[in-house]
Amino acid sequence: MTDLPDFDLDRFTPYRLAVVAQKTSEGLARLYRAKFGISIPEWRVLVHVAHSGNVSVRDIEARVAMEKSKASRAASRLEAAGYITKNASKTDRRLVSISLTAKGQVLMAELLPMAQAYQNDLEARLGADFDALEKGIDRLLDET
Amino acid sequence: MTDLPDFDLDRFTPYRLAVVAQKTSEGLARLYRAKFGISIPEWRVLVHVAHSGNVSVRDIEARVAMEKSKASRAASRLEAAGYITKNASKTDRRLVSISLTAKGQVLMAELLPMAQAYQNDLEARLGADFDALEKGIDRLLDET
DNA sequence: ATATAATCGTTGCATTTGCAACGAAGTCAA
DNA sequence: TTGACTTCGTTGCAAATGCAACGATTATAT
Helix, strand or coil: CCCCCCCCHHHCHHHHHHHHHHHHHHHHHHHHHHHHCCCHHHHHHHHHHHHHCCECHHHHHHHCCCCHHHHHHHHHHHHHCCCEEEEECCCCCCCEEEEECHHHHHHHHHHHHHHHHHHHHHHHHHCHHHHHHHHHHHHHHHCC | CCCCCCCCHHHCHHHHHHHHHHHHHHHHHHHHHHHHCCCHHHHHHHHHHHHHCCECHHHHHHHCCCCHHHHHHHHHHHHHCCCEEEEECCCCCCCEEEEECHHHHHHHHHHHHHHHHHHHHHHHHHCHHHHHHHHHHHHHHHCC
16 A cells, blocks of 8 residues: 555646636537537637638637647538538638638627627626736746 | 627637646646556546545546546546456445555556646746636636 | 335447548649 | 659548436435
């Protein structure tokens, strides 16, 4: 019976972040999943397309922290659902140019305010602690 | 062409938390995955068993924020690898009593210090921002 | 005591995931 | 131009995941 170091998972920052991330993501995801049948990867693709206009899978992979196969499949599902279109780029035919359809615009016109309200609520509930949290996250993102 | 609200995913807290959680978890997971072939769910089960002695799948589900089927299968893999044993509880035969084997003890005697070092490093690098981050996380965990 | 309900852990199943491999397209050097 | 190399997106495949359903056990109510 070796005696092990006393290690408490509840105080382990990577674990705590995982729990909190899951919790906050799920809160919003439940809403749009129930209402529109959108998954979290699909939501991320949509947001980036809505924000940046024409984007490629590569762009999504880089800017939205998602594996390219995951991004590719999320985009395929969104295309099948009629929310986006995928076209070969004119300038570089390796690239796929993804953009919102009219139906996708309507969807996002409803989704984005929901997300913004969720964010506002989060900020309001945390009050002063919110800025501290954000700063900590920034530090972690900047660190290697 | 409806014009959509200007929403920046980079400033969306649930997304930011997801990225940071992924990043910090992966940092440590790479180490023990390469060295011992342990996955993140398996790691969580091991930590809880090491910390609390005999535990059931239900305990793990409740205390480690993991679905019971996920916990069950992680435990099965750990049993197959010889790190834990599963026995029917004497007092309630629905429960499974999970505990570390000698081999599991040896494993954790190496893993836990690695994790603690990782945590210490995180704290040292963030300095004063660490406490602020932790407080923010606590707030989010306490909120519904 | 008996029937009903609740709890625990596992498993079947469809879906999602990560990774590597691939074809297609573009880049670069000689 | 040719050939080697890189980049982009998709897909095959095995593994992991979430959910519901199940058998086994225990708790509760009548």
